[in-house]
Amino acid sequence: MKAFARLYTELDETTATNEKVAALVRYFRSAAAADAAWAVHFLSGRRPKRLVRSGDLRAWATEAAGIPEWLFDESYQAVGDLAETIALLLPDVDHAPDPADDDSLRAWVEERLLPLRELDPAGQRLALLAAWSELDGRERYVWNKLITGAFRVGASQRLVVRALAEVSGVADEVVAHRMMGAWEPDASFYLRLVATGTEDADRSRPYPFALAYPLESAPDELGPVTEWQAEWKWDGIRAQVVRRAGSAWLWSRGEDLLTGRFPEVEQSAPFLPDGTVLDGELLGWIDGAPLPFAQMQRRIGRKTLGRKILEEVPVVLLAYDLLERDGADVRAEPLARRRAALEGIVRSLPGGAAILLSPVVPAAAWDELVAARLAAREHNAEGLMLKRLDSAYGVGRKRGDWWKWKVDPFAIDAVLIYAQPGSGRRAGLFTDYTFGVWDGDRLVPVAKAYSGLTDGEIAKVDAFIRRNTLDRHGPVRVVKPELVFELAFEGIQRSTRHRGGIAVRFPRMARWRTDKRAEDADTIETVRALL
Numbered sequence: 001m002k003a004f005a006r007l008y009t010e011l012d013e014t015t016a017t018n019e020k021v022a023a024l025v026r027y028f029r030s031a032a033a034a035d036a037a038w039a040v041h042f043l044s045g046r047r048p049k050r051l052v053r054s055g056d057l058r059a060w061a062t063e064a065a066g067i068p069e070w071l072f073d074e075s076y077q078a079v080g081d082l083a084e085t086i087a088l089l090l091p092d093v094d095h096a097p098d099p100a101d102d103d104s105l106r107a108w109v110e111e112r113l114l115p116l117r118e119l120d121p122a123g124q125r126l127a128l129l130a131a132w133s134e135l136d137g138r139e140r141y142v143w144n145k146l147i148t149g150a151f152r153v154g155a156s157q158r159l160v161v162r163a164l165a166e167v168s169g170v171a172d173e174v175v176a177h178r179m180m181g182a183w184e185p186d187a188s189f190y191l192r193l194v195a196t197g198t199e200d201a202d203r204s205r206p207y208p209f210a211l212a213y214p215l216e217s218a219p220d221e222l223g224p225v226t227e228w229q230a231e232w233k234w235d236g237i238r239a240q241v242v243r244r245a246g247s248a249w250l251w252s253r254g255e256d257l258l259t260g261r262f263p264e265v266e267q268s269a270p271f272l273p274d275g276t277v278l279d280g281e282l283l284g285w286i287d288g289a290p291l292p293f294a295q296m297q298r299r300i301g302r303k304t305l306g307r308k309i310l311e312e313v314p315v316v317l318l319a320y321d322l323l324e325r326d327g328a329d330v331r332a333e334p335l336a337r338r339r340a341a342l343e344g345i346v347r348s349l350p351g352g353a354a355i356l357l358s359p360v361v362p363a364a365a366w367d368e369l370v371a372a373r374l375a376a377r378e379h380n381a382e383g384l385m386l387k388r389l390d391s392a393y394g395v396g397r398k399r400g401d402w403w404k405w406k407v408d409p410f411a412i413d414a415v416l417i418y419a420q421p422g423s424g425r426r427a428g429l430f431t432d433y434t435f436g437v438w439d440g441d442r443l444v445p446v447a448k449a450y451s452g453l454t455d456g457e458i459a460k461v462d463a464f465i466r467r468n469t470l471d472r473h474g475p476v477r478v479v480k481p482e483l484v485f486e487l488a489f490e491g492i493q494r495s496t497r498h499r500g501g502i503a504v505r506f507p508r509m510a511r512w513r514t515d516k517r518a519e520d521a522d523t524i525e526t527v528r529a530l531l
Contacts, residue, residue, distance in 0.1 A: 001108040003027065004039055005139040011155045020155050024163030033187035034106040040164070040193070041185035042146070044157045050149040051116040052124050054082060057147070060125050061086040064132060077475060078428055080421045083144030087137050113146055158396055168194035173208070176395045180255060181205040206240040206251040207277060207323050207331065208395040212385060212402035219386065219405065220366045229335060229389055230361040230369050231320055232381040233404055235293045235491070236283035237300075241265065241317060241355065243272040244327070250317075263305065264354035265317045271349050275327030278342070279393075280319035280358060290318075290380040293505070294493040319346055320358035320385075323393055331393035338393065369405075376407045382490065383407045409488040410504070410530055412522045413513055416483040417443055419465045420476045422450065430465045430477065431458055433509075435487060437500070439524040444500040446527060447487055452509030461512075484513040484521050492530050500524055502531070 010023035024043075028036050041047075062072045067089065079085045112131060116124055128147075132140055145151040161179065165172045175193065181204060183189050222228060238253040248269035250258040259266070262282060272278070284291030284299070295313050302309070322342040323331050330338055339360075346357040361384060363369045369384060376383045383406035391401035414435035422431035432450045436443035453461065461483065468480035491505035501524075 001105055001135070001143070002103045002139055003031065004035070004105045005135075005142045007039070008142050008153055009138055011153050015154070017159065020159050021163050021166070024155065024160060025166050028163060028167045032104065032106070033190045035104055037185040037187060037190035037193075038105050038109050040160060040179070040190065042151055043153065043155055043160045044179060045152075046185075047146070047149055047151045048114065048117075051113065051147050052128070053121075054148070056121055056124065057082065057086065057128075057144075060128055061089060061132075064129055065089040065091065077421065080428055081150075083148055083150060084141055086132075086144050087141035090132055090137075090140060093133065093136055108143075109146070113143075116147070161395075164194060168196070170194060170196055173395050176208040177205065180208055181251065182255075182257060203244040203247070204242060204249040204257075206242055206249075206255075207279075207329075207393075209238060209240070209253050209279070210321075210394045210402060211397040212387075212404040213397055213399050215386065215403040215405040219369060222386065222403070225363055225366050225369065227389055229339065229387045230363060230372070231358055231385045231387070232361060232376065232379055233383045233385045233406060234281040234283055234290065234318060234358070235380065235382045236281040236290070236296060236318075239265075239280060239282050239317060240323070241269050241272070241278045241280070241319075242324075243269055243274060243276045246274065248272070261299070261302075261305075262315045262317075264310075264315050268317075268349065268353040268355045271353060272355070273326065273345065275324060276345060277322075277324035278317070278319045278345075278355070279321040279323055280317045280355075282315055282317055284313045285316040285318075285356075286314060292380055292493065293491060314354070316354045316356050318356050318358040321393060334390045334392070335387055336389040373405055373407060406490075409490055409510075410492060411486055411488050411510060412437065412446075412527055412530075413484055413516060413520065414446060414487050415443055415481045415518045415521045416461070416479055416485060417445060417481055418476055419461075419479055429458060429462045431462070433461075433485075435485060435507075436481070437522045437524050437527055438519075439500070443481055444524060445498070446500045446502060446524070447489065447504050447507040449485075449487060449507045449509050452488075453512065457512055481518045484516040484518060486510040486513055492527070494531065500527070502527060 007023055007027045011020050014020060027039065031039065058072060062069055065072070072085070072089065075089060076082065076085045079088065112127065116127060119127060131143060135143055157179070161172055161176045164175045168175070178193050181202060239258065240251045242249045242251065248266065250262060250266055250269070252258055265282065284295045291313060298309060299305070299313050299315060319342060322338045322345065323329070325341055343357060346355060349355055361369065361372050363372065373384050383404065386403040386405055388401045394401065414437050416433050417436040418434035419430040420432045422429055432448065434445050434448050436445045464483060465477060465479050468482065469477045470480055471478040486509070487507050488510040489504040489507040493503055494501060495503035
């Protein structure tokens with residue numbers, strides 16, 4: 001635990017990529033296999049759900065710190081992060097650590113962290129007080145992050161892969177593939193992860209997803225249009241269907257196994273040739289056209305799927321790449337060859353299959369693709385994907401081969417009406433905002449946003465909020481309605497859960513409209529017209 005906390009601190013205290021990789025390499029070279037497995041688990045974004053109620057954590061930390069509740073609450077509001085607040089308030093350990101103490105991350109996780117879920121509150125209290133008394137401030141902070149399920153650190157999965165590849169001598173793409181799918185963080189997993197020349201025994205394992213960079217320049221700067229394949233950028237759920245050893249699996253980009261979630265696709269997968277892996281997009285689909293993502297959301301998260309929802313929102317997988325054919329990894333082959341093989345596989349499926357071919361958008365000149373992009377919303381698409389015909393299927397984002405060319409977002413001018421503090425680096429600053437538009441002579445909330453401003457702009461808005469707070473509701477402040485911002489968002493839909501009757505997708509602040517007064521902001525009628 002101590003070594004892992006030191007690693008966390010090293011990663012948190014630098015923004016230099018090479019320094020982060022070096023810290024990871026040092027840790028993995030010295031850690032026991034079982035500890036390294038849990039480190040990979042947490043560093044790759046996997047974490048346990050909250051194990052202890054927040055209210056209990058606050059009460060027991062207040063008790064351990066020997067302070068009144070109001071002081072804890074004031075401290076929490078200033079810091080903005082529960083795990084950090086507790087680590088700062090607890091008294092220093094009053095004894096020197098015993099060198100014989102078990103520093104095993106595995107032991108701390110498996111014998112002390114995970115068992116918290118099975119304890120009653122009294123047992124949790126005793127376990128936490130004991131742990132806090134054995135750890136210093138840095139170690140408590142990491143421990144608290146694990147307990148609250150909020151563990152995040154400034155090292156991407158790609159950096160973890162780079163470090164493991166350097167330690168083991170195994171190629172980056174092989175390590176990345178072995179980290180995909182379902183696995184248990186134990187010593188045997190870690191030894192397989194860094195072993196050379198070991199065949200993967202998990203037949204269900206998907207491949208790492210290839211991602212695209214946003215295109216921000218003119219497309220003709222990419223060279224001749226004949227060197228590129230254009231496709232619609234669908235607004236669905238990225239997924240891979242894996243057909244191996246007589247079985248089939250459906251995986252999301254978030255590495256969730258989607259068994260039972262989309263039975264239409266799962267029932268079609270057995271018709272694929274054995275040893276096939278397809279990359280594509282799960283979409284609601286009726287009469288040869290995609291449904292809006294709002295309809296797809298009705299399927300997401302449901303534990304049971306009744307006949308009504310299956311009939312109203314049938315789902316297909318639009319396949320746009322072939323990653324494995326006849327059991328062989330074909331990701332290194334050029335896109336043109338993979339696409340030709342993909343077309344043959346999908347067209348050989350029986351009629352009515354829920355695996356379809358994502359169409360290519362033909363064009364003899366860039367001007368034709370410019371026009372197609374402008375018409376993307378008519379196809380319920382977000383824009384176009386541009387892929388070089390000779391490109392391999394890479395791991396993660398690789399600049400130059402794949403670009404996403406999205407349509408311009410919707411935009412409205414709205415007034416800042418509520419604000420609350422951020423967390424982490426932004427703790428202590430008001431950075432989470434609610435915006436409203438006019439409905440007659442009153443402002444109704446239409447969106448929440450927290451991204452898009454520079455640090456300097458955040459500081460100015462924070463100062464305004466502190467000077468112009470009209471009321472407080474817990475951490476939320478009601479703000480004098482004077483500041484106007486242009487909000488950008490990708491989609492809009494009707495909503496019975498929101499006071500304005502609409503909900504927007506992926507809202508962010510495009511710019512601070514210092515040239516506008518509150519009365520110049522948009523109306524709810526203007527927003528609804530975007531529907």
